[in-house]
Amino acid sequence: MTPDFVAYPEVRRGVRGLLDGRPGTHRRPVPACPEWTVTDLLGHLALIAERVLERHGGVAPAPAGPLGVPALLDRWDHVGAQLDRLLADAGGRSGEVMVMDAYTHELDLRAALGVAPPAEHSAAAPSFAVLVRGLSGSITARGLPALRLRSAAGEAWTAGDGRPAATVTAPAHDLYRALAGRRSLGQLAALEWSAAPGRWLPAFSWGPFAPPPVPGD
Structure with missing residues (x-):
């Protein structure tokens, strides 16, 4: 089974790859999450990462005001890079629910953008x-x-x-x-x-x- 610290960055890369070069998608609704836009989905992913980081003894960045898609992607990557190291130190299984949540939302995002699911994914x-x-x-x-x-x-x-x-x-x-x-x-x-x-x-x-x-x- 792929460890969390390998699967989680692949999800982040996948989400960034979906959104880089797609300006104007930040307000697009995500049908699988009826009350969310693309920006809301990214805000959720970043927030979950921050909470898990703090549970593992890390320090999340200071709260910020409303952020757009590029800033949310950068914030998620910043927190995620710290999480990857902490999850590796913890043995690679303590973040499995977070990975599932993130991968599920990557699939939600793909569906919202009309992009097929990946043929293979470590998560x-x-x-x-x-x-x-x-x-x-x-x-x-x-x-x-x-x-x-x-x-x-x-x-x-x-x-x-x-x-x-x-x-x-x-x-x-x-x-x-x-x-x-x-x-x-x-x-x-x-x-x-x-x-x-x-x-x-x-x-x-x-x-x-x-x-x-x-x-x-």
Whole structure:
């Protein structure tokens, strides 16, 4: 599994690469985060980085007034560079939720800009593992049997305890977006299920995630 201090800077590079050379996108809405613009999304990413930095004993920059996209990218990189070193010293696993959050929002940003998801990304596997753990806890808490998640390429994960009672199959990107609350209940039900999906659909609401009322990207 890729350590956090490798995956996190790749997300930052990916987000910067999406926005460099795209002036005028700062007010563009991000459909996966209905109340946010591109600027709001970047502000969130920078703020989360600052909070994690402080939890690891670092010192975040002094608060600033409203910042535009270039300044937010620079602030995030400044904080992120410090975080990379601290995460490496901590063994490379203590920032996995932050990495998942950042990678998920990189995908949100790509969808908002009409850019395809990356074919490969070092943050994908560790982020997927965090999301599967979250779904597992939700399935167990609801007293449901385990669910097998299988990508179209043949990768497989088990969410919940015990032998899976059903399998849901989809391209890996669609599975990821489903786990991260970016697919509606209708989209979830339309995936390839080996059994009726209804009993498992409520389990896709957990933590900060829930299926949106309208179809996602």
